[in-house]
Amino acid sequence: MTPANTASTGQDGDWRIYRGDSEPHSGLDRLPPPPPWRRFGQSGSIAGRRLGGSERAISYRANEDVVDKVNTALQLRRPLLVTGKPGTGKSTLAYNIAYELRLEPVLYWPITSRTVLGEGLYHYDAIGRVHENSLRESIPLTEAVGTTDIGRYIRLGPLGTALLARDRPRVLLIDELDKSDIDLPNDLLNVFEEGYFSIPELERLPDEQSAVSVMTVDGTGRVPVERGQVHCTAFPIVIITSNGEREFPPAFLRRCVRLVIEPPSEEQLADIVKAHLGEAAAVASADLIRAFLERSSQRDLATDQLLNAIYLATSGTRPPEAKLRDLVDAIMRPLDGAGAE
Known part of the structure; x- marks a missing residue:
């Protein structure tokens, strides 16, 4: 059921780093490199590092139904509501x-x-601006320079950044909307319909400050906003994911193109493993993939559980066979009902 043992262990043959005997040692030096999806301190966004991010985007293969629904959403300029079990590639599709x-x-x-619409549109750091004004007032008049730049205290959120005027659309991933408060789907309707929102803090400024450069969520620089109004020119490609844990209002559903993604096949799982861990790991883990498919046909399992199990079995240090079977069982514990954590 498990890949061949090609990994190294400690000098005493023990795969464990932590021993629990309160004896200090340098075993951490034997810790294998982290999985690709758990590497920190590198360039790139958090979203790109997570499972379903940029690495799987390269190897993702959409079936005909997915291709048709994506193109329908593109042509209609409508959000694509993607529903499926955890680990079926819903987020990967956006990338x-x-x-x-x-x-x-x-x-x-x-x-x-706890997410509300305003968080997706923009954030105004009023306290930070008040603090800067207080500091300016404490500076002698002869030393004071300029006025407070309100644009430094306004940062557009993911939805707000997606709605900026541009020639080519941005892809916006709204992940796991079914976790939201009951009002959020309806709150999104007007923004999706109008492709517009306003920033009251900027609308109230005098005419000589009609154009203000604000920050964006992706940190690519400041962008001008005229009279506090943001109008999109190319409607963003909006991918909304849901695990199917709740129903959405009819008014919301009729404004979306709906897609249901089925769990990946054995071939697709092998491609996912190859994309993350390499071809050797994909070949060596064929039995684990089949065991995962058998279990997932009866209970809810996510693809990242399979990847974690394969990484443990093929990385730098590997438990003995009997211990590995127990750990794989623990990692691939069902997410639903009895046995779920």
Whole structure:
């Protein structure tokens, strides 16, 4: 069931780094490199590092239904609502679209139960601006310079950045909308319909400050906003993912193109493993892939569970066979019902 043991262990043959005997040692030096999706401190966004990000985008292969639904959403300038179980490639689709169409990096908006529309549009740091004004007032009049630049305290969110006027659209990934508060889907309707939103803090400025350069969520520089109004010229490619944990209002659904993604096949899983861990790992883990498919046909499992199990079995240090089987069982524990954490 498990790949061949090609990994090294410690001098005493023990695969473990932490031993639990309270004896200090330098075993951490034997720790293998982290999985690609757990590498920190490198260039690139958090969204690009996560499973389903840029690496899988390159090897992603969409079936005919996915291709048809994406093109329908593109032509209609409508959001694509992608529903499926965890680990089926819903988020990957957004990165694949941006990669194939040579668009700028994906704008990523993760949704929680506390997310509100305003967070996606923009953030105004009023406290920071008040603090700077207070500092300016404490400086002698002869030393004071200029006025407070309000644009330094306004940062467009993922949705706000996606709606900026541009010739080519940005890809916006709204991830796991089904986790949101009940009002958020309806709150998105007007923005999607109008392709427009306003920033009241800028609308109230005098005429001589009609154009203000604000910051964007991707940190690519400041962009001008005229009279506090943001109008899109190319409607963004909006990918909304859902694990199917709740129903959405009919008014929201009729404004989306809907796509249901089925769990990946054995061939697709092998491609995913190859993209993340290399061809050797994909070949060596054929039994694990089949075991995963058998389990996932009966219970809910996510693809990242399979990748974690394969990495443990093929990385720098590897547990003994019996121990590895137990750990693989723990990693690939079902996400639903009995046995789920």
